[in-house]
Amino acid sequence: MTRATDILCVFRIQFAGTRREVGPFLLAAFLFPAAMYLFANAVAGGDVAPPQSRLRFLAGSIVFSLSLTSISWLGYLLLENRFTGRLKLFATLPLAPSSYVFGVLLFALAQAAISTTTLLLLGRALGVQTGPNFLLLTIVILLTILCLCGLGVIVAARARSFSQGSLLTDTLGAGLIFLAPVYYEPVMMPRALRVFAELLPTTFAARAVQTTLAGGHAIGNDLLALGLTAVVTLALGFRLMEWRED
């Protein structure tokens, strides 16, 4: 109960801290991916693009949005807290570092829920045929967020400066999307990159989101991969995100 209160309080602090900026945060989480959807769709032929491709573009845009909220902006918040001395304030409290991270993560989840819903509505408005199992989609999104947040935590904990950390989180947030077969088929990638891309969490996430949006359920392997990656990245992130300095 105490832990839940701690997490909720950290979330409320973060939310209240950014409430006047929540509009731009959400707009950015929606605008970039929506623009990417329109761009990819246009390159693929616009209205004549096959439904399967349009579904892929929508799934890709959702994963892009999750990547931005989890790595780039969550990383940004953690970096801001660390380099403006706010983390020091949390460290004075009888608060577990993991409660702090989960509180910030809850903030990322709220953002992700809103941007994903908005993208799904956009897809429907643009005629993308979807038939998702919402429970399964929620699980996929949750695991994707956990997995990518772990990366944001690692960068935020290890960065030597705010600017270095910001550059890294931005690079990772976008790089993991464009180096993975999110907007295109894996066969279109150079062979060496394809092997590397198969290990990226965004690859599992894009495949799982696309399958789920199409109404499929065969995502066991991708869920397992996302779950394992989430455990590894978060465990490493928590280990590095210590109050106590060595």
Place this chain on the structure above:
Amino acid sequence: MVAEIKSISPVKVKRVTPAPAPREIAVRVQDLAKTYRDGTEANRGISLEVRRGEVVAIVGPNGAGKTTFLRQLTTELRPTTGSVSVFGVDALAAPQQAKRAMGITPQEAGVFERLTVREHFELFARLKHLSKREAGAATREVIAELELSSETNKSVGSLSGGQRRRILIGLALLGRPPLLVLDEPTTGLDPASRRAVWGVIRRAVNTGTTVILSTHYMEEAERLSDRIAVIAAGRLIAFGTLDELLTRMDKSYRLSYRDAINPTDPLSDLKIRYFASFAQAQQHISRELLSEYSIARASLEDVYFNLTGEPFDKDETETIG
């Protein structure tokens, strides 16, 4: 010729207190040392005990290791060796448990500018595991005590630096922890705010709170503390009451004067010299034909100089002999 004594600083009346009864140890630090990975030694061999309800001031030159010590005490910095116990809890093995007994004001910490003063206190009170009701009451109490009532609903970002500093102190006070660790709590505050903070600390002590604070202000250390720890070059070089520290100085009178050649020249340096007795100081005044001078009992500032080799405020004094 006998020189006229122009001014003698009033001798401070010391509080006469009966010998304290043995009290519970609030903080026990044993053989604390920190050496960083690059081999830099931050401190070593620091051992001290702080009794419940006591105020201990940590003084020392810049870079002496005061903050390093307080960061070790508050579990923020892992010591290389040694132990820290807070009300019997091993702070190194159980930092969260130890921090439940502490209110900490770090020397530099950021606040959440977009939160209002009330939100800041209430949310942090909840993070100190106070119930919603207790958090509300603690918030009202701390806001009143720190004279921030008119700022309650203002965003923290709109406050002055001194008010933000008071918020950091208020966050430490939330929940009335039995131990306050304050790293330079009044640095950057104007004199009125500084006195207000002293009042807050005194009231906390009156209710049995133990306080460990570092300070750059000798007056603060003298006025607030029961015992003073002097840290220099990462070592605890003295620890005791002001009287105990003063008795360690064999020369207990300070003569401050300007050169007899041109005493009215405002640019001539103020000089300080120590003497074992008042009579010896007077003899020196006669011998040097001094006309502008003052004699005073040695103070913490003088103890500090004798121990650290550095005057407390280099801009105002030059010490000789």
